[in-house]
Amino acid sequence: MKPLRVLIVEDSLAFQKLLTYIFDSCEDIQVIGTALDPYEARDKIKLLNPDVITLDINMPRMDGATFLENLMRLRPMPVVMISSLTERNAAMALRVLEIGAVDYVGKPKTTTPAEMALYAEEVIRKVKAAGMIKVNALVQRLANRAEVSNTPQKATPAVIDKNSPASSDSDKPSSVYENARRIIAIGSSTGGTVAVGTVLETLPTSTVGIVIAQHIPEAFSTSFADRLNKTCKLTVEEAKDGQVIRNGHVYIAPGSSHLTIKKDGLYYVCRLEDTPPVNKHRPSVDVLFNSVAANVGRYAMGIILTGMGRDGADGLQEMKEAGAMTVAQDEKTSVVWGMPGEAVKLGCIDEVLALNDIAGKINDYSV
Numbered sequence: 001m002k003p004l005r006v007l008i009v010e011d012s013l014a015f016q017k018l019l020t021y022i023f024d025s026c027e028d029i030q031v032i033g034t035a036l037d038p039y040e041a042r043d044k045i046k047l048l049n050p051d052v053i054t055l056d057i058n059m060p061r062m063d064g065a066t067f068l069e070n071l072m073r074l075r076p077m078p079v080v081m082i083s084s085l086t087e088r089n090a091a092m093a094l095r096v097l098e099i100g101a102v103d104y105v106g107k108p109k110t111t112t113p114a115e116m117a118l119y120a121e122e123v124i125r126k127v128k129a130a131g132m133i134k135v136n137a138l139v140q141r142l143a144n145r146a147e148v149s150n151t152p153q154k155a156t157p158a159v160i161d162k163n164s165p166a167s168s169d170s171d172k173p174s175s176v177y178e179n180a181r182r183i184i185a186i187g188s189s190t191g192g193t194v195a196v197g198t199v200l201e202t203l204p205t206s207t208v209g210i211v212i213a214q215h216i217p218e219a220f221s222t223s224f225a226d227r228l229n230k231t232c233k234l235t236v237e238e239a240k241d242g243q244v245i246r247n248g249h250v251y252i253a254p255g256s257s258h259l260t261i262k263k264d265g266l267y268y269v270c271r272l273e274d275t276p277p278v279n280k281h282r283p284s285v286d287v288l289f290n291s292v293a294a295n296v297g298r299y300a301m302g303i304i305l306t307g308m309g310r311d312g313a314d315g316l317q318e319m320k321e322a323g324a325m326t327v328a329q330d331e332k333t334s335v336v337w338g339m340p341g342e343a344v345k346l347g348c349i350d351e352v353l354a355l356n357d358i359a360g361k362i363n364d365y366s367v
Contacts, residue, residue: 003030004131007050009041009067010034010082011060015107019054019082022120029127036060038067045075052130055101057083057092065096072100076138078130080105082123090223097193100142102130102335106217129190129308129336141194141335179267180209180245182299184362185292185319187285189215189307191335193224195355196305200232200250202359207234207366209245211253211261211270213288215281215307218255225252241272253283260291268296279311285339289315298323301365303358305329307339317348326350327361 006029010016016034023029032048035041037060041053053071057064068079081096083089085106093104103126108119184207188195192214200210216224222238228250229236239251239259245268253259257272271291278284285304289312292300302319304312306329320326326349328340333355343349353361 001028003028004128005030005032005048005051006127007032007041007044007048007053008034009038009053009055009059009064011036011056011058019123022123023127025120026124029124038062038064041067045071045077050077052078052080052127054080054082054127057081057089057096063092065092065099068096068101069099072138072142076100076135076142078102078133078138080123080126080130083107085217085219090220091227093220094193094224094227098197100138102126102133102138103190104217104220106219125308126190129338133335137332137335140333141191178247180247180249182208182301182365183245183261183268183292183296184208184210184301184303184365185261185288186210186212186303186305187214187288187307187312187315187339188212188305189281189285189309189311189336189339191306195329195335197228197231198355199303199305199358199362200228200234200236203232203234203362205233205248207362208247209268210234210250211239211245211259211288211292212250213253213259213283213285213312215283215285215311216255221252221255225250228252239270239272241270243270244268245270253288256282258283258287260287261295262291263295279309281311285312286315290318293318293322293324296322296324300324301327301362303327303329303362304340304343305355305358306334306336308336309338310342312339313342313346313348316343317346320348320350325365327358328352329358330354 008019020031023031033044035044055064079101081101081104105123225236225238234250236250238254251270260271262271278287302316302324304316316326328343328349330352331337
């Protein structure tokens with residue numbers, strides 16, 4: 001098997017050397033070149049025809065997002081963004097994922113041997129995953145987003161204006177805004193920030209309560225929720241410990257905590273846990289799904305979207321055995337058909353659907 005041919009686009013020579021050292025330690029990856037800015041990268045892509053590009057956001061002469069947008073329009077290929085994980089970079093990072101980047105890795109904050117070993121493992125894992133993605137999958141992903149963005153949405157009767165005082169958070173639901181008696185749990189990873197947005201953006205405010213575990217850096221989860229809240233009819237927010245789950249609301253797991261669902265009298269509530277990572281992730285999809293299986297059972301629906309690895313597959317099986325409805329995104333529309341594919345292998349999926357069909361299934365369930 002030929003090694004994965006990688007082009008590093010990074011304006012720091014020191015970090016170029018670090019990435020080269022990391023990739024040289026893996027026999028399955030070959031660094032075929034480096035570029036200090038997008039203009040040099042453009043020439044190197046034409047000359048070297050890499051399989052994967054690593055790209056920084058903050059670049060001289062042209063920022064990484066602008067370069068990526070041009071690249072995806074003219075020559076789609078797998079790109080892993082590698083840049084500083086900061087709140088200031090969060091909005092830009094989410095934008096590059098929407099434009100077409102496969103995944104995002106931060107730059108290391110410390111250089112202890114143990115932490116650098118974990119960092120190298122993460123970078124190699126994500127670049128390898130990017131190398132498995134076919135160009136037509138990237139094109140399909142961009143087409144999915146364009147289809148959702150350009151499709152006029154039918155007017156749907158709102159339960160309540162999400163910006164009204166009655167929809168604000170409190171210890172118990174208001175008499176106007178009904179607490180959730182059924183729950184939809186969604187899990188996703190690689191490609192998931194875009195997939196989640198595609199699913200949520202067409203849903204009406206009458207949708208039952210939704211909880212989501214998306215593998216995302218801690219610095220990005222608040223911005224991710226805020227970004228979705230601006231584009232959705234639903235109220236989307238980062239989950240808080242003890243928060244009552246309401247219909248018409250979406251609760252995103254913070255990037256540093258597991259999200260679980262517990263029963264508190266008549267209400268379902270969010271619980272955040274700082275227990276160790278599961279399947280190398282916190283939040284973990286398995287942790288969320290397992291809690292929904294145990295506490296919500298047959299009054300739940302589980303959905304597993306695009307993602308690398310198998311986090312969520314076992315939890316979805318638990319949900320299925322507890323009587324919940326289960327759905328997996330299909331291979332054609334997934335950026336990486338790891339997590340949904342593993343769930344399908346377990347035989348715990350009721351329906352395998354294209355990404356743009358999942359919102360319709362949620363609508364049917366919410367009636």
